[in-house]
Amino acid sequence: MEVIRKKYFMDTTTTASTTLVQAGWISLFAAFTAIGAQVQIPHQPIPFTLQTFFVLLSGAFLGARNGFIAQIVYIAAGAIGLPVFTGATFGLVKLFGVTGGYLMSFPIAAVVVGYLVRLHSGYLWTLLSMVAGLVVVFTLGTLFLNFMFVHNLEQAVASGFLIFSWWDILKLSAAAAIYFEFSKRYRKLPA
DSSP: OHHHHHHHSOOSOOOHHHHHHHHHHHHHHHHHHHHHHHSEEOOSSSOEESHHHHHHHHHHHHHHHHHHHHHHHHHHHHHTTOSOBGGGBOSHHHHTSTTHHHHHHHHHHHHHHHHHHTTOOSHHHHHHHHHHHHHHHHHHHHHHHIIIIIOOHHHHHHHHTGGGHHHHHHHHHHHHHHHHHHHHHOSSOOO
16 A cells, blocks of 8 residues: 555655645646636636646646645635636635536546556556546536536536537647656656
C-alpha cells in the first residue's frame, strides 16, 4: 500500500517548504479553474467554459491527491461566497443548480486523471487519461441535470453532453498536448 501511495499520489511525508510549494500549486490551479469559469460562451442550460481544461491539467500536473485538493479548494471558495463560478457567481445555490453535478465532479475527475497519467507516459495515454476524466465530468453532470431538473435522459444527454463534444475535444487536445510536452522535461511539478 505504501508503494502505491508514493507512486501515484504525492508523498505526504514532506518538509515545510515542500508543503508550502504544494499549497502554492494547489492554490494556483484552483485559481486557474476560477479564471476558466469566467471564459464562457453563454448557452442554456449549461454554458461553454474553460473549467474542465484546468480540471484535467490539475489532475495531470498535481497528481491525484493534490489535483483533488485543488478542485475542492475551488468549489469551497465558491461555496463560501467568492465569485469563482461561471459569470462570477457563487454560493451553495450554484452547487445545487443546473451546473452542480459538473462542479461536484471536478475533484473526482482530477483524481482519475492524476492517477492514470502516472501509470504510463506518452501522448496517447495522456489523452486517454483525460478522456476518462471528461467521462466522469459528463456522466455525473448529465445525470445530476437529468434527475434534478430535466427529468428526461435523452434531453439531458443532448443538452448536457452532446452539445459540448466539439468544445471539449478542443480543450482535451490542448490539455493533453500541454501536459505531454511538459512531462517530457518534468514528470511532475517541482515540490
